[in-house]
Amino acid sequence: xxxxxxxxxxxxxxxxxxxxxxxxxxxxxxxxxxxxxxxxxxxxxxxxxxxxxxxxxxxxxxxxxxxxxxxxxxxxxxxxxxxxxxxxxxxxxxxxxxxxxxxxxxxxxxxxxxxxxxxxxxxxxxxxxxxxxxxxxxxxxxxxxxxxxxxxxxxxxxxxxxxxxxxxxxxxxxxxxxxxxxxxxxxxxxxxxxxxxxxxxxxxxxxxxxxxxxxxxxxxxxxxxxxxxxxxxxxxxxxxxxxxxxxxxxxxxxxxxxxxxxxxxxxxxxxxxxxxxxxxxxxxxxxxxxxxxxxxxxxxxxxxxxxxxxxxxxxxxxxxxxxxxxxxxxxxxxxxxxxxxxxxxxxxxxxxxxxxxxxxxxxxxxxxxxxxxxxxxxxxxxxxxxxxxxxxxxxxxxxxxxxxxxxxxxxxxxxxxxxxxxxxxxxxxxxxxxxxxxxxxxxxxxxxxxxxxxxxxxxxxxxxxxxxxxxxxxxxxxxxxxxxxxxxxxxxxxxxxxxxxxxxxxxxxxxxxxxxxxxxxxxxxxxxxxxxxxxxxxxxxxxxxxxxxxxxxxxxxxxxxxxxxxxxxxxxxxxxxxxxxxxxxxxxxxxxxxxxxxxxxxxxxxxx
Amino acid sequence: xxxxxxxxxxxxxxxxxxxxxxxxxxxxxxxxxxxxxxxxxxxxxxxxxxxxxxxxxxxxxxxxxxxxxxxxxxxxxxxxxxxxxxxxxxxxxxxxxxxxxxxxxxxxxxxxxxxxxxxxxxxxxxxxxxxxxxxxxxxxxxxxxxxxxxxxxxxxxxxxxxxxxxxxxxxxxxxxxxxxxxxxxxxxxxxxxxxxxxxxxxxxxxxxxxxxxxxxxxxxxxxxxxxxxxxxxxxxxxxxxxxxxxxxxxxxxxxxxxxxxxxxxxxxxxxxxxxxxxxxxxxxxxxxxxxxxxxxxxxxxxxxxx
Numbered sequence: 001x002x003x004x005x006x007x008x009x010x011x012x013x014x015x016x017x018x019x020x021x022x023x024x025x026x027x028x029x030x031x032x033x034x035x036x037x038x039x040x041x042x043x044x045x046x047x048x049x050x051x052x053x054x055x056x057x058x059x060x061x062x063x064x065x066x067x068x069x070x071x072x073x074x075x076x077x078x079x080x081x082x083x084x085x086x087x088x089x090x091x092x093x094x095x096x097x098x099x100x101x102x103x104x105x106x107x108x109x110x111x112x113x114x115x116x117x118x119x120x121x122x123x124x125x126x127x128x129x130x131x132x133x134x135x136x137x138x139x140x141x142x143x144x145x146x147x148x149x150x151x152x153x154x155x156x157x158x159x160x161x162x163x164x165x166x167x168x169x170x171x172x173x174x175x176x177x178x179x180x181x182x183x184x185x186x187x188x189x190x191x192x193x194x195x196x197x198x199x200x201x202x203x204x205x206x207x208x209x210x211x212x213x214x215x216x217x218x219x220x221x222x223x224x225x226x227x228x229x230x231x232x233x234x235x236x237x238x239x240x241x242x243x244x245x246x247x248x249x250x251x252x253x254x255x256x257x258x259x260x261x262x263x264x265x266x267x268x269x270x271x272x273x274x275x276x277x278x279x280x281x282x283x284x285x286x287x288x289x290x291x292x293x294x295x296x297x298x299x300x301x302x303x304x305x306x307x308x309x310x311x312x313x314x315x316x317x318x319x320x321x322x323x324x325x326x327x328x329x330x331x332x333x334x335x336x337x338x339x340x341x342x343x344x345x346x347x348x349x350x351x352x353x354x355x356x357x358x359x360x361x362x363x364x365x366x367x368x369x370x371x372x373x374x375x376x377x378x379x380x381x382x383x384x385x386x387x388x389x390x391x392x393x394x395x396x397x398x399x400x401x402x403x404x405x406x407x408x409x410x411x412x413x414x415x416x417x418x419x420x421x422x423x424x425x426x427x428x429x430x431x432x433x434x435x436x437x438x439x440x441x442x443x444x445x446x447x448x449x450x451x452x453x454x455x456x457x458x459x460x461x462x463x464x465x466x467x468x469x470x471x472x473x474x475x476x477x478x479x480x481x482x483x484x485x486x487x488x489x490x491x492x493x494x495x496x497x498x499x500x501x502x503x504x505x506x507x508x509x510x511x512x513x514x515x516x517x518x519x520x521x522x523x524x525x526x527x528x529x530x531x532x533x534x535x536x537x538x539x540x541x542x543x544x545x546x547x548x549x550x551x552x553x554x555x556x557x558x559x560x561x562x563x564x565x566x567x568x569x570x571x572x573x574x575x576x577x578x579x580x581x582x583x584x585x586x587x588x589x590x591x592x593x594x595x596x597x598x599x600x601x602x603x604x605x606x607x608x
Numbered sequence: 609x610x611x612x613x614x615x616x617x618x619x620x621x622x623x624x625x626x627x628x629x630x631x632x633x634x635x636x637x638x639x640x641x642x643x644x645x646x647x648x649x650x651x652x653x654x655x656x657x658x659x660x661x662x663x664x665x666x667x668x669x670x671x672x673x674x675x676x677x678x679x680x681x682x683x684x685x686x687x688x689x690x691x692x693x694x695x696x697x698x699x700x701x702x703x704x705x706x707x708x709x710x711x712x713x714x715x716x717x718x719x720x721x722x723x724x725x726x727x728x729x730x731x732x733x734x735x736x737x738x739x740x741x742x743x744x745x746x747x748x749x750x751x752x753x754x755x756x757x758x759x760x761x762x763x764x765x766x767x768x769x770x771x772x773x774x775x776x777x778x779x780x781x782x783x784x785x786x787x788x789x790x791x792x793x794x795x796x797x798x799x800x801x802x803x804x805x806x807x808x809x810x811x812x813x814x815x816x817x818x819x820x821x822x823x824x825x826x827x828x829x830x831x832x833x834x835x836x837x838x839x840x841x842x843x844x845x846x847x848x849x850x851x852x853x854x855x856x857x858x859x860x861x862x863x864x865x866x867x868x869x870x871x872x873x874x875x876x877x878x879x880x881x882x883x884x885x886x887x888x889x890x891x892x893x894x895x896x897x898x899x900x901x902x903x904x905x906x907x908x909x910x911x912x913x914x
Contacts, residue, residue, distance in 0.1 A: 056812055099818030106816075111809040114828050116906050125827065126817040161907040177817060 003217050004053070004102075004185055005029040008066030011045070011052050011241075023049045024241040027066075030185065033215040035208070037232030037249070039225060039264065041455045045241035046221045050187050052077070054102055055094045070101060071184065100130040103178035107190040109170035113162040119173050120158030126180040145176040149206060167328070168199035172206070179210065186211070187219045192227060196327040196482060201526040204231055223455065225268045226528025229253055230535035237261045249532045267456050268530040283353055284476050285316040285339065285363075285444055290348030292334050308334040310500040310558075311348070313577075316444065318354075319470065321477040323491030323508060325484055325523065331500040332480045336446050339478055340365050354443045359391060364437035368449040370429035374421040380407075380432055381417040387440050406435040409472075411465060427458035431465065438469065446478045451486055463490050484527050488512055493582070496520045499558035506583035516606050517587050518563045557587070565608055569594060580604040612913035613900065620892040624885065631884045632673060635877045636666050642686040642875045660686065673881070682885070683878035687871075693882035696867060701886075703773050704856070704863035708848035710779060711786035716841060719791040723798025723837075727806065728825070738795065745792025751854040754785035758858070771860045782859045786852060790844045797840055801833040808832075835906055842898030846891040 011023040023045040030036050038046045051057050053068065055077055062080040069075070075097055078086040098104075106112040113122060123145060124138040133141070139158070146154035149172040162170055171191060178186055188207060192200040208231055211218045222228050228235060228249070235252040237245040237260065245258040256262045292309040309331040316322045326332050337343035338350060340363050354362060364387075367373040374383060384403045388394050394402070404414050410431040421429055430450060437445055447466070451459040463486065469475060481487050487494055488508055495505040496517065504517040515521045528535050557563070560570040569588055578590045581604075588594045589607040643656040657663050661672065676683060682693035726738040758781060762770035769778050805811070806829060814824040851865030864883065871879035903910045 054816055056815055095818050095820060097818070098816050104813075104816040106809065106813060108809065112813040114810040114814075114832070115908060116831050117828065121827075125819065125823075129818050129820070129823070163908055163911075174813070177813070180817075 002029045002069075003032045003034075003071060005067075005069045006053065006065070007068070008064075009049060009052060009068070010064045011048050011057065012062045012064075014060060014062065021045075021241050022061075023052065026238075026241075026243045028236055028243065028246065030217050030219060032184065033211065033217055034234065035211055035218045035220060035232045037228035037235040038219060038221045038238060039223065039228055039235060040238035041223060041264075041457065043240075044238045046238045047189050048241075049238070050104070050189055050219065050221055053187065054098055054104060055090065056104075070097065096130070099126050099178075099183070100181045101183055102185045102187065103181070103183040105171070105174050105178050105186065105188040105191045108194045109167060109174050110162065110194075112174060113170060115162055117161075118158065119160055119162065119165070123158075123173070123177050123180055126177050130181045141180070142176070145179055146173070148179070148210075149173075149176045150202075151176075167195050168202065171195060171199075171203055175203075175206065175210070179214075179216075182214065183216060185217045185219065187221070189221045190223070191220075193222070193224070197484065197526040198327065198522060200227070201528075204528075207231065224528070225253075225264065225530035226535060229530050229532040230528050237264070253530065253532050264456075265530060267460060282318050283315050284318045284320075285478070286349075286351045286353065287312060287314045287335075287339065288349045288351070289313055290335070290338060290345045290350060292331075292338060292343060293346045307500050309338070309345075312497075312500075312502045313348075314495055314502065314505065316476050316478055318443070318476055319474045320493065321470070321479055321491040323487035323494035324478070324480045324497060325482065325487050325494065326497035328482060330497045332482075332497055333448055335497070336365070336448050336478065336480055339363065339444075340446050352444075359440055359442070362440070362442040363444045363446060364440060364442040365446045365448065366430075366433050366437050366450045369453050370426050370433055371453070373433060374429060376421055379418055379420050380412075383421070383432065384417070384436055384439055387436065391440055402439060403435075406439050409438065409469065410435045425458075426454050427461060430454065430458075430462055434462075434465065434469070438473075441473075442475075444476045444478060446480070448480050449482065450479075452481060452483060459486065466490065484523060496523065501558055501586060502577075502584075503559065503587065504583070504585045506581075506585075510583060514606050516583070516585050516590065516604075517559075518565050518589075518608060519559045521606075521608065565589065609903065609910065609913055612903075613896070616896050616899070620896065624888050624892065627888045628674070628677070628881065628885060629670070631881055632670055633666065635875075635880050636669070638875060640875055642877060677885075682882040685876055685879050687874045687876045687879070693878050696879060697864070697882060697886055700851075700862060700864045700867045703861055704851040704865065705849055707773075707779065707782055707786060707861070707863065708845070708851070710783045711848050712790065712841070712845045714783060714787040715790035715794055715844070718787070719794025720798050720837070722791070722795040723800075724802055724825070724830075726795065726799045727802040738799075742792040742795045745788045746796070748788075749854075750785050750789055750852065751858055753788050754781070754855050754858040757781045757785055773861055778859075782855055782861060785855055785858075786848060790841075790848070793840060793844070794837055797837050798833060801836045802829060805829045805833045831905060835902055838898055838902055838905070842895050843891075845898075846894040849890055849894065850887040 006029070007027045009023060009026045010021050012021045026045075026049055028036075038050070040046045048057065048061075052061070052063050052065075057063065063077045064079045065076050067074065067076050075093065078090050082090075113119075120139065120142055123142040124135070127133060127138040127141055128135075131138075142158060143154045146157060151157055151169060151172055157165070157169075162173070165173065171194075175191075186207075191207070192203050195203060204227055207218060207220070210216060218231075220228065220231055232249050235247065235249050236243055237252065237258065239260045245252065245256070245261050252261060253265065256265055290309060290312050291307065294306045294308055312335060314322065324332055324335070334343065338345050341350075341361055352361065352363070356362065378386075381400075381403055384406060385399050388399050388402065403417055407414060407416055412428065412431055412435070416424075421432065424432065430453075433450070450466075451462050454462065466477065467490070470477065477490070479487065479491055491508050493506065494508045494511060495502045496511070496519065497503065498519050504511065504515070504520045511520060512524065515524050556571045556573065557566070557575055560566040563570065567588070575586045575588045575591065577584050577586050578592075580590070583604070590604070641653065641657060641662065642660075643653050648656075654663075661669060664672075673683070682697075685691045685693055685696060688696075722738050722742070726735055729735060758770045761768045761781060768780050769775070770781065772778055810828060811824060814828050815821075851863045851868070853865035853869045855861075856863040856865045864887075867879070868883050870876075871883060903913055
């Protein structure tokens with residue numbers, strides 16, 4: 001017997017998509033213990049459909065459903081014409097289903113956990129809502145659950161608040177809440193999208209383990225084909241609210257039938273291609289031994305020092321893209337802030353070698369969130385004009401001409417100048433952000449995660465646009481991202497940052513083909529390829545419990561506590577930078593004095 | 609937390625000092641003198657001023673005053689010989705404080721309930737009714753409400769007494785007239801923050817857990833919705849606890865507000881200063897309490913205070 005069967009589910013929002021359904025006539029089934037993936041771009045209705053199963057949609061959503069059965073029990077939501085009593089009855093029934101038989105894990109664990117309620121309380125209240133147990137028993141069960149999802153010190157964690165945990169741990173807590181009453185079906189709505197790559201691997205593995213060990217069926221919603229390939233047995237593909245293809249993971253990935261599935265797959269593999277040839281003629285920006293410390297106002301006079309960036313050196317050539325990868329909190333954005341001169345380095349020097357006649361400091365920045373970084377009350381013309389008003393003495397006609405020119409360059413229309421940001425999609429907004437950065441004709445653009453808020457297909461468009469502009473204007477990019485695929489796609493040279501230090505740097509192609517540093521290896525191994533066979537074989541190297549990156553001041557290699565190859569030496573002293581051709585690496589495995597003398601002329605390869 | 613509290617108390621004392629200084633010199637800059645009434649001759653006035661030390665240069669007077677203040681002595685009223693300022697405050701404050709405390713309590717309870725009701729009901733009549741009521745409540749000045757209440761319940765219906773503070777029934781009308789404005793503001797604020805919190809993601813998670821709506825509202829939403837409201841309640845409470853001259857005179861209640869206005873009219877320097885200091889202390893203490901309460905509710909604030 002099927003665990004969940006949904007027949008003919010449609011959802012319509014009256015304020016959005018006029019007349020168009022967000023989900024339209026979707027039917028599918030989930031067997032007991034089965035792992036089913038749901039893929040599609042954003043706006044394809046996959047999340048809306050999942051929310052509709054649990055009846056979590058806001059009241060303005062109009063749900064019509066032929067039938068929805070959970071193990072023979074009817075949980076069909078009342079239609080839009082359903083009267084108040086039916087609705088009340090449905091709500092009452094769902095209160096016993098939600099969290100008890102079907103549980104849900106959401107995308108962003110920070111916003112889905114109540115910031116002012118302790119974690120323990122958030123777990124126990126779920127248990128107590130469905131089971132008749134005492135406080136003490138519920139607490140015991142909560143500790144057990146936290147252990148199960150891999151949180152150590154669970155008793156202490158119970159008394160903590162969500163903001164005291166890292167992103168991965170918060171997601172584990174949400175999973176613990178979902179598992180509290182041993183549901184038969186777990187719906188995971190993009191559970192790893194907001195997390196770092198290495199953490200993403202761990203959460204996926206946890207979900208898989210739980211499903212196998214407890215026999216919980218899993219509906220895994222994601223836009224990330226790699227994650228779906230590694231986790232799921234069966235896949236549903238959704239496009240614009242319709243279910244366009246359904247099949248086993250092998251069928252979908254190796255023999256996609258529907259053109260949309262083929263398009264999705266080619267996009268996912270499209271990111272795996274390499275950047276265009278770039279010629280770095282002369283050095284444009286030189287970063288030399290730069291450090292940045294933050295001082296926390298600690299107890300009385302002892303202020304606590306945090307090293308956000310420690311002794312980083314790099315060079316960016318004219319017309320070149322330099323990629324920088326690292327987990328969140330590793331100091332990437334601090335470094336970007338120093339390159340744009342928004343932050344002052346505590347030590348070291350950043351020298352700009354370019355032409356400074358037009359502007360005092362011709363470096364501009366593109367920001368991550370295209371929704372938050374544009375003022376909603378300014379029209380595009382005003383947004384683009386503002387840098388000109390502040391930095392140049394152009395006449396009004398001149399400014400209008402420049403704005404038009406920029407809009408053309410980034411692929412928008414002239415008429416768009418009069419519109420407000422809300423009239424544009426995410427990708428178009430990012431184009432406006434790029435135009436704003438380019439209007440002062442800088443020579444270096446700092447791109448701080450410019451595509452991570454966008455869909456894969458849009459990502460590719462934006463990256464292509466950036467490459468095109470680079471060719472036309474001979475720009476240099478300092479490209480920061482946590483997404484290894486994106487950095488590989490766009491940059492010629494790259495650096496890997498961990499806990500404020502640059503641990504490996506060199507040619508992008510070389511690093512991807514043969515990563516040297518254990519951290520780079522772990523990062524690359526965590527990248528999921530959209531190929532079920534390869535993805536399942538892949539095992540993450542980082543199995544140790546993730547910790548908040550604690551940066552030991554002045555002592556030891558920052559990666560040593562997580563490194564599988566660490567020796568006593570790694571805890572005692574910081575490795576220097578060892579240079580082999582274009583490759584720079586900070587790891588004792590590659591030092592001459594600790595790993596043996598090397599013949600000159602020998603080609604160095606990975607030591608692990 | 610303790611460190612934060614100490615810091616706040618120290619900055620409180622500093623601002624109190626600034627307040628005293630400003631008030632002291634401002635009172636001395638007022639035209640006229642405490643003893644200048646119609647039938648006092650020039651020579652008597654001079655000897656009186658000599659007696660009270662008003663002929664000294666203001667800086668000297670200020671030094672003497674500060675010295676006495678440090679000993680806890682607020683001085684003697686200029687207008688009522690033999691009555692110390694502390695006595696005046698001690699006599700007038702209980703009435704004001706009890707009225708103010710009751711009013712703020714009523715405002716908080718009624719305002720919160722109305723706000724939540726307005727935010728969560730689907731009944732349009734209730735929504736509109738509360739909206740209209742709160743607009744009226746913020747728009748009508750409290751003495752108008754006081755007079756209307758008096759006319760209605762006291763004079764026409766003869767249900768409640770309209771003057772003095774002898775029995776519990778005496779409290780009803782002044783408390784209502786004091787509470788209407790803060791209650792309306794709290795209701796509107798609460799409605800706003802509650803609705804905002806209702807659309808947060810954690811409410812969806814609470815629903816997905818299978819929690820009942822009422823439980824979600826009480827344990828999850830209310831705790832977060834309270835924080836912005838609390839920031840209004842602090843100053844409002846301070847305002848009410850220090851007395852409202854208008855309402856006190858309408859109901860002929862011997863409270864602080866009345867004393868204050870009288871003392872200014874009489875140029876009773878010591879009483880003005882004493883009352884100013886007292887109100888300053890009240891405001892500082894209540895604001896500190898609100899901030900500590902905020903920290904109690906919100907762990908993130910607690911961390912920032914550390």
